[in-house]
Amino acid sequence: MTKIFDKPEEFAATGLRAFNHIFQDVVRPVAGGALRAISGRKGKVTLLVGGGSGHYPTFCGYVGEGFADAVVMGDVFASPSTKSVLDIARIAHCGGGIVMGFGNYAGDNLNFGIAAERLRAEGIDTRIVTTTDDVASAPSDAHRKRRGVAGDIVVFKIMGAAADDGIDIDGVEKIGWLANDQTRSFGVAFDGCTLPGESDKLFHVAEGRMALGLGIHGEPGIAEMDFAKPSEIARLMFERVVGEAPVSSSRVAVVLNGFGSTKLEELFVLWAELEPLFSAKGLTIVAPLVGEYATSLDMAGCSLTVTWLDETLERYWRAPVNSPALRRPLIETEWVPMNAQHVERVEPTYAVEPSAVGRAAGACVGKALEALASALAEAEERLGKIDAAAGDGDHGQGMARGSSAAAEAAKKAVAAGAGPETVLAAAADAWAERAGGTSGALWGEGLRAFSSELDDAATPTAHALRQGVRRMYERITQIGKAKPGDKTIVDALAPFVETFESALGDGQPLVKAWQRAAEAAEAAAQATKDLMPGLGRAKTHGKASLGHPDAGAISMALSAEVIGSFLSTKISK
Template identity: 50%
Template sequence: MTRLFNNPAAFADEALEGFAAAHRRLVRRVPGGVVRATATATAPGQVAVVVGGGSGHYPAFSGLVGQGLAHGAAVGNVFASPSAQQVHQVARAAQSGGGVLLAFGNYAGDVLHFGQAAERLTAEGVPCATLAVTDDVSSAAAGESEKRRGVAGDLAVFKTAAAAAEAGLPLAEVVRLARLANARTRSFGIAFSGCTLPGADAPLFTVPAGRMAVGLGIHGEPGLAERPVPSADEAAELLVSTLLHELPEGMESPRGQRAGVILNGLGSVKYEELFVVYRQVARLLAEAGVETVDPEVGELVTSFDMAGVSLTLFWLTDELEPLWTAPAEAPAYRKGTVAPVAAGEPSAAAEPSATADPDPVENTAVPEASEPSRAAARTALAALGAIEATVRAHADELGRIDAVAGDGDHGIGMRRGSEAAHAAGRRALERGAGAGTLLHHAADAWADRAGGTSGALWGVILRALGTALGDTERPDAHAVSVGVDAAADGVMRLGKAETGDKTMVDALVPFADALSDAVGGGAPLAAAWDTAATAADAAAAATAGLLPRLGRARPHAEKSLGTPDAGAVSLALIVRAVHGALAGATAKPTAESTA
């Protein structure tokens, strides 16, 4: 388990701070993550490969920043994607005029946030492309490879893209080669115990004594099946046979092929154990006629203290092999000898102040607001305070629910997001903000601080409400209902979820519909909200009977049956807490008109 920490919610930030201090020669911290340490480490006009994902996987992702590897890494909260703002900040600090490739594992939060960052970069005139790594064969069938998650195969794809960029190839060629590498990479993993998040008193999943989990994820997701604990040779045979069973398109036989090999420790399997397994992996691949090229054995993509291993086969071609074997030097990965970097001062493009605003919400102008809107902003701030208190009180419960078939990070992410939103709202109110601007500031802070899918979606919800309320008119029940309807539409559009998918949407849509009906029937806002909150609570409870069709829980659908969706539960808790703030506002004569 993770024993050394301070505040669990600050663990990722403090770990990144210590990492950057320990590797100042190679990396430099910028808002959102790290980039290469010197401006001269990246040639002007070179494509920048920016990778990223949640914390808890070291040496992925920050440990892979350096010559011959990534130009920068955006680092999110524990097991949660970095926010779009973080990705954008790191990319701006890393780019040197040749465009940017954003590469990440195929998880819903990463797809959302990296995609939003790419859109923003493109709008700013920075050529940008994205690539989601999909190497885990256990997470979807071969015919649905686009649904597979990215695990240790990240390294093969990142290394290919970065070496292509280092060779001076243009963005289109870097993207093409990275996609080719992704299409020719397969991974499979096993585990003997789950991992424990900082501050948690139990692992995200457990494996019975004498058994092992097969086909697990790197975020503490449980395996798809269990088998008896094998010997080292038997484990090697399972890993190799599984991957040889599915070859890249157009490859009829492994015989005569060349492959990069990664035997990856997930956290607490020691190097000596990995070498015992690898001796048999090497024998089995040789017997199958596969020639291994520059194999990697060690911890490359971890999951805190998870006891497990994964095997990756990267099927090489004549153009991929030189990129796999090219030299690289990063804090946690070295191969060959990189060309010396000339000493020099960081360029203006590399300065954090020139490329990234450390607090974009704080420095956003606050437009003039009417007194009725400022009064409504006080009610909105009270609601944000109630949200923060409710999330804090239920964070552990939300994490336990999420861990049944997911990664258990929902409570931590919601706590970070709600705290940031409340603080941003308070600062906005102090600067005279109306209800709309206050909620917009809170939305940006929630999305940026929480990251992950829930961070992006709660940012959408608060921003939609803020847009509907505005800063000039006196908000009424109809305006709030319109904002909630827009929030539901935005969440479904961004998250690509529908009712029945076992997500937040299953509580949000019934809440929006009930609120609209009650307001349309003439009910005051507080009473209408109460009715809608009751509908949301019932809908959230009903998700226990659904099977997930999206997100990290999808591969573990049967495990989640009987447990409600964490996102739906948190939404139901939040709207009930907001009702308390609305009821309190209507009880005050000065706030009567704002409720």
């Protein structure tokens, strides 16, 4: 739902007024639209674009150097009036004629068309280029009857750069139509959009479904299908767009566009699936864009736009631009395929222990971490639900990812012939890196501290393990600042360490002492349900956590139990 507005009927006008104020380094206000902050040179072709509001940064975000000279904005999803088009065209005209650019919609064709007739009658050479890139809106043999969608940004950007380069009006018009005719787009939606002041969306997509081939004005798609994986969405859009390749060029401008509610990170994930399809097809991507460039209020979904480039189109696509929607210098970079990119990284090095005892002990540590990773993967959902009571619900995911990475790092260290200290230290660093967040840092540093008490040349002794868990506790409390009673991992770790030390001091065997300590940790973890959090995210919603144990304490107790079970299979007493 579009939520931030006062009077729905003033939504577009208020937004335009604010836009002109925010971007006054690039634009200046004019009634019903915006102009470049600094007018174009005398005699240049003026590129005037426009259409309805609700699509930001289409169309007002396109004004600036290397792009449009002016924009005319209508109400939400509505064409601007003929008068507005005329008024702004007259103000923006630099003397070299006017090219009007807009999407192929009835209202825009009517109002811009009438305005163009009147301007011609006044002696101002005026041309029209409409965008018609949406492959879902008409058959391929009726390309110029299609709707204009996200292809606007490519077509208008190329036209604007050509006009700024001094190309005359015949040339700008020709380049504009060429860019349009070589551009194709296709979109998918996961939910519809909501007009300001309305409570219901213009169309709905059922849970677990997605709409195909929709417009950007609340029109439903031409079909629906079950929600698909990113790889399947990528292939669907790619095949619909590239299947209509209008020319044989192997160089393409590509825009992956979000409709308003789909997050950039989601688009990045989709791009990772899309890019290899272009490479496999022998297409070279030139200066790609991923982001929001033609939206539809709060609609969820995305579209793929491809423009097949010749030498002229590529030169103007790469040309510098400075507008609210797009700011970049002259692009000279050649994009290499993702799988060919060199990724700089620090490769791990291991202190290799030549003794058979050390290598065997390192392998044992690796097996223990494998068992722990398996258990935490199984507990991921349960830990997430516990964490969601007053946190963000990601603890189970973090523990599963961290322990899995730790087990994998340990496996590599073992393969290199490392001993127990090196294996556990490598696992600790991998845990911290993959899990991220607070728990990742605590577990990573805790395990690294534990590893410092091990010896790469020897099998860990009961004394070494006692010192290890003590160092782990000290490091976690040092960096985390938590103390018993704060409803954190420490509430399980503290009784574990104390019980383990006490049991060993009483002469109990290692496995028995560890298992008793694990039982103490479990009891303490369950008791955290009666505590109010003193640290962490849960502190903000302290009362909500009452009656629920702390996820960090529960995962600590579970980990202790798993390692205890593992030790019981390796040590007879």
